[in-house]
Amino acid sequence: MADDVALAPPSPARALWADFAVNRGAVLGLAVLCTILIIAAFADVIALHDPMIQFREHVLQPPVWAAGGSWEFPLGTDDVGRDLMARIVHGARFSLFIGFSVVVVSLAVGVCLGLASAFMGGLVDTLISRVMDLIMSVPSLVLAIVVIAIIGPSLANTIVAVTVVYMPRYVRIVRATAQAELAKDYVTASRACGVGPFRLAFVTVLPNCLAPLIVQAALGISDAILEAAALGFLGLGAQPPTPEWGAMLSSAREFIQRAPHVVTLPGLAILITVVSINLMGDGLRDALDPKLKRS
């Protein structure tokens, strides 16, 4: 039986890829995201200049395709003569780093709180659920602003603030799916076999809650990137001269008439990154969660 390869079911990863690859948009999104990841990883090699060095004789130089541009600064320079391409390429590091760390931290905390909520029930469940409801009752950006007011604006604190804002989603998903799983026979069987609570929670139940969690995590990266860029734009996130895309837009605003490229290009970088992640996330959702499929 087992040696009949043709009849064996495909491995889960292969099945997932087959479902995912049907969606051309999702594959495109994944490809673009991988490209951005590579750009971020090799930012030092790709950038022609240091993102912090100011070329004072080349202030607000337009990009190479516009009149007055040159290949020395392919995407032009900003208001103090820094190479815009170098800054955008390095900015990819910050944005992706923020996006991924927010998701990793809120996933870790969300899984623990959600499982605790579902398994312990009673007072613990009520307490955790109420606190999450409370966090979600404040508009996301407003809550992030309050957190920043308390801990002060910086890149690291941006991650903290955005994590606080987005964590409740993961807690809710884990709690709801774990509760549904707990009613199933295999959990009762494991309990009867004497499986301990930790093993039951993390090894037996958690893997069956992963599908919606992965989808939410993928889409959560783009939300985190947007939120962090918004904070940077308001001057409450990464601080200048950090080449973070939101902060770059914020300091470029006043030059919108003289040199539109300092505004359009960093924003375009944000948009492309977020669109590619959302495309990939939509594809993941269709592949992992057929119930949620948007016909």
Place this chain on the structure above:
Amino acid sequence: MLAFVLRRIALTVPTLFALSFLTFVAIRLVPGDPIEVRRGERGISPERLEFFRHELGLDQPVWKQFLDYIWGLMHGDFGVSIISQDSVLREFLTLFPATLELSLFAMLFAVVFGVPFGVLAAVKRGSVFDHGLMGVALFGYSMPVFWWGLLLVLFFSVTLDLTPVSGRIDLLYYFEPVTGFMTVDSLLSGQEGAFSSALSHLVLPAIVLGTIPLAAIARMTRSSMLEVLEEDYVRTARAKGLSPFRVIGLHALRNALIPVVTTIGLQGGTMLAGAVLTETIFAWPGVGKWLIESIFRRDYPALQGGVLLISTLLVLVNMTVDILNAVINPRIRHGR
């Protein structure tokens, strides 16, 4: 029905209580001594320090301070702004109509375009129009609001010189606010050109704020419409020989709109968050811009009161959406 409404209203009470607790704690976590921040004095005499501590109630035990805070909230006392020395509630209420007007026009824009686009995409499922529209919606959904605002300013204000860049109306016009809605007040004032000036100031911010809700509504309308079009009653309506227009517009759309109404309500929160960014870009004198400014001025009582008021509004909006849903859809009422 009444029982459902009462239960839903009762549910908001603990949330509101917890929100006030959260803001109470948050303001105490903010770094900096409240007296130093408020009075701008360093090294003041112990007597004056004691006087201020007493005046602000900081010499009371914390639980007493919290009860006083709650007592104040229940009497409409949301604190006093350090900068203007004016009541936070009054400042909020003066600025709120501007935010409300902007949000209403943004939502109008989102619904007027989002629902028909969603319906068309569902009816023409799989067509170039459908794919194109959903592609555009994806971009709308992923748009960094602040950048989108700057792009529109660049195109319509800087390049084409069609719309003004900031504010609510030209300085040429002045009239006493009646409703707080510039579009209405300008009409009431009867001054020539005032209305069109107010409207031209409103167009770009409303589009910027309405873009994400527009994309969300179009996507939701499409998927909900696709589901409804499969239903038996739609087939029956078609079999009866009703015109496609009647089938889609009347039989299908009415039922497809239920989840759309929820989406519209949920976008209320997104709107309030988006208003912070939109108002900052367009120098729109509303509560979002005020909130950001109060951070930079270290006006923490204003921040505390403003956050509490905005969150309370959001809680009430969500409650209303739930109740409206129960009115439209009896299944929700009797479920649970």
